[in-house]
Every structure is written in C-alpha cells, then in structure tokens.
Amino acid sequence: MAEVRVTGRDGSERRLEASNGIALMDTLRDAGTGVEGTCGGACACGTCHVYVAQNWVDKLPPKSEDEQMMLEAIGELVEVRSTSRLSCQIQISDTLAGLALEIGPVP
Amino acid sequence: MGAITLQRLLLDSKGLERCPFPIPTGWFFVDYSDTLKPGELRNVHLFDQEWVLFRTEGGQVGLSDPYCPHLGAHLGHGGKVVGENLRCPFHHWEYDTAGFCKQIPYAKVMPPVTKKQAILRTLPMTEKYGLIWAWFDPQCEAPSWQLPHIPEMEDAGYACTRRGTWPVNTAIQEIAENGVDFAHLKFLHGAPGIPPAVVNFEKHIIDINMASGYIVGRGYGPGLNVFQFTQEGISSTMISYTQPITAERSQMNMSFRYKDYPEGSKELHISKKLVDHMIGAAEGEESAGFESVDFVVWNHKKYRPNPLLCDGDGPILQYRKWFKQFYTAADTDTLAKV
Ligand code: FES
Ligand code: FES
Ligand SMILES: [Fe+2]
Numbered sequence: 001m002a003e004v005r006v007t008g009r010d011g012s013e014r015r016l017e018a019s020n021g022i023a024l025m026d027t028l029r030d031a032g033t034g035v036e037g038t039c040g041g042a043c044a045c046g047t048c049h050v051y052v053a054q055n056w057v058d059k060l061p062p063k064s065e066d067e068q069m070m071l072e073a074i075g076e077l078v079e080v081r082s083t084s085r086l087s088c089q090i091q092i093s094d095t096l097a098g099l100a101l102e103i104g105p106v107p
Numbered sequence: 108m109g110a111i112t113l114q115r116l117l118l119d120s121k122g123l124e125r126c127p128f129p130i131p132t133g134w135f136f137v138d139y140s141d142t143l144k145p146g147e148l149r150n151v152h153l154f155d156q157e158w159v160l161f162r163t164e165g166g167q168v169g170l171s172d173p174y175c176p177h178l179g180a181h182l183g184h185g186g187k188v189v190g191e192n193l194r195c196p197f198h199h200w201e202y203d204t205a206g207f208c209k210q211i212p213y214a215k216v217m218p219p220v221t222k223k224q225a226i227l228r229t230l231p232m233t234e235k236y237g238l239i240w241a242w243f244d245p246q247c248e249a250p251s252w253q254l255p256h257i258p259e260m261e262d263a264g265y266a267c268t269r270r271g272t273w274p275v276n277t278a279i280q281e282i283a284e285n286g287v288d289f290a291h292l293k294f295l296h297g298a299p300g301i302p303p304a305v306v307n308f309e310k311h312i313i314d315i316n317m318a319s320g321y322i323v324g325r326g327y328g329p330g331l332n333v334f335q336f337t338q339e340g341i342s343s344t345m346i347s348y349t350q351p352i353t354a355e356r357s358q359m360n361m362s363f364r365y366k367d368y369p370e371g372s373k374e375l376h377i378s379k380k381l382v383d384h385m386i387g388a389a390e391g392e393e394s395a396g397f398e399s400v401d402f403v404v405w406n407h408k409k410y411r412p413n414p415l416l417c418d419g420d421g422p423i424l425q426y427r428k429w430f431k432q433f434y435t436a437a438d439t440d441t442l443a444k445v
Binding site: 069 | 215216217218219220222223
C-alpha cells in the first residue's frame, strides 16, 4: 500500500491509496483522474502519461526501451519532460509511499 | 534400438498413429502465380491453419495469418488490398506483406512497436517457376536455404504444360518415403525387379539415383522434388511440389516438362510416354505409376516408428533421420514418434 499525491490537469490536489502489485496507471484510471490507460500497459497508447516530482525521478525503476519510444512518439504532440513517465510501467510497492505526480497531457 | 520385442511387434498396432508428424519446415507451393491478380485476396488452408493469400497492386504476394492483431477480425472476410497493403475490414488498420502495420487511420500516434517489428504473422514469399512459394517455419524463423534453379521450368527450350494435382490422406514424410522404398517398386508397382539405387543425404537435399540413371531425383526439403526419367537417351522431368494441408492431409502437385522436340518426332513420343509412366500405366511398360497403386496404401496405412526391416529394403531409417531436421520445433516426445 502506498499513498500517492496527485495533481490533476485542472491543478486540483488529491491523495490516493494505491495497492501493491498493480500498475500505478490502474489506480489513477479507477480514481477518475483522467488517465485512460487504453492499451492496458502495452506502451502503445500514451494515455497514461504523468510527470513525477523531480525528487522521485531517480527513485523509480528506469524506463524500458518500449516506454522510452512511446514517450518520444507522444513528444511530437504534447510536452514531454525529463520527469515524464508512463504510469502503466510503474508497479506499486511500499517504497513508493509519498510519490508525488502530476497527470500529464495526452495526444 | 536393440532386438524387436515380441510384445511390441504384436501389440504396437493398436497404439499406432496415422500421422504423428508436425508440419515440416521448408518452402512450399501455395498456388500458381497466374491465378492471383494484383488486388486479389482469398483464404487458403495450408500448414494446418487458414491463411489469407493476397497480391498487392504493385504485384507483391503476401500470405498472412487471418486474425487482425488489433481486435481479431478475419482479414479474409471483408478485408481488402489497398495499394501495397492488406486492410482489415473492422477498423481499417493496414498491413504490408511483411506484416508491418503501415496505417491506423484514427490513431494520433502509431504504437511504437509498429515501427520496430511486424505485428501480423506473414510468411516469407517468393515466386519461381510460375509458382507462388511460402516459407513455413512453426517458430517464424527466416528461410535457411533458397529454392534452386530448375532449367526445365525456367530456361528456354523446354515444353509441356501438363500438370496434375491429387489429394492424399497422409503426411509428406510418408509420401516421400516411397522415394527410398525400392522394394515396393517391384511388388506394388510391378517393376521387373528391385532396382539398384544409390541415395545421398546432404543438408536439406536428398539425391536418389535408381536403376543406374533411369530415375534421378533430387529433393529440396519437404516441399520440392525434381525427378528425371531417362530412356534411350531422352529425359522427361517431373517437378513435384506437395503441400501439407493438415497434419493428416496433403495435396500432391506436379508439373511435367521435356525438351521442346518437333511434333511427330520419336524424341517427343518417348518424352510423352515417360510422363505417362510417371503418373500411371504406359504403353509397353509393365509397372504402374503412383496414381494407380500408391494412394491405396498411403490412404490407409499407419506409421510404424519402429518397423521390422530386412535386407533388400531401402535406406528407410536414414531417410527418416534426415527428415527429422524439418521438424524444427518438435520436442523430444514428438521426435521419438516420428
Ligand atoms: S496504458 Fe497505454 S501506454 Fe500506458
Ligand atoms: S480488428 Fe482489424 S482493424 Fe480492428
Ligand atoms: Fe510408389
């Protein structure tokens, strides 16, 4: 279980309880944050784009080549930053307690 | 293998299978090139499954798995050739002959995987001798050898448009085993004697020389065999390209060719007679071609993985060992049965 601090696209702040072992994307989608997760975690849609807080960048598992490629692909249409991640590629665990993120723009 | 046990010999029969073989790996005939026009598409059954055969507007031929990687629509029921691509009827995703997704009309971003690799299974294809060929490998591996040049099919100076096609209820390994089963030529086909024969195995190629040059054959993997029959210095060639339809069903196909001899010549007469003899009964020949005698055996026999062989039998076991190389994905249990 990890508490995640989420800033919505409209700037609103929320705290969500995320269950261990599932993707962060699932929690964000189910909580109605605007994350769609259309492809279910296949790095094919980019609709789960988030910006994580700067101090969390190095604490998260590194991006796979597939995640990197999808971020580059949406980067032609929306703003992708060095803090951009696909939330479907982040598995929840206790070590993520306190993770702060902002829901990113999608194509 | 050791001595045959009585138990096995007497009771094996109940457990025998007709065709315990996987679909072999190799180049296989799909259809005649002139039967597939640019823009055409149709469903074909080969290699124990359905496929969609199509030709692009530019003339490239493709053979694709029927089920769209998007949401599983059957590309051969409502699908269309659009330019160089095959278009799915459901949401108009388009695929090229190599299986790459080239177009998704409504996605703002193409999934990156589409750039990296094919997402639809298609088979490597080629056209040679006026025939369409597909490389089938159960694990989607690339071709490990190429089809040979066949002068009788590709060079000028040869004639004959005769060809035939025969369905048979058995697997290719069983059909081709006849090529090294010299004893059956006397007893089933009625040849005057068991012809002396030499067989050589080299990688995917098998060479057979029967009756000191009367029949010289070369097999290229499981899907292509070229046999030359020679009498009085005149040769005719049988090009045989059998298709595995299911594990237990094959389609034998053959083209027959000889030199372009003048009408009415003795050479032409011999050439034609040789072709008759390859297929069935022929004037002045006591023995029968495959059509009249082999089918009844093939259609009803079972496969004995541990046969009792005697002196005078051909190199059946060497042939089987050679053929195993085409079961590229088989596990040890399967290999033990073939
Ligand atoms: S859910 Fe599609 S890329 Fe994350
Ligand atoms: S199922 Fe083929 S395009 Fe959707
Ligand atoms: Fe035969």
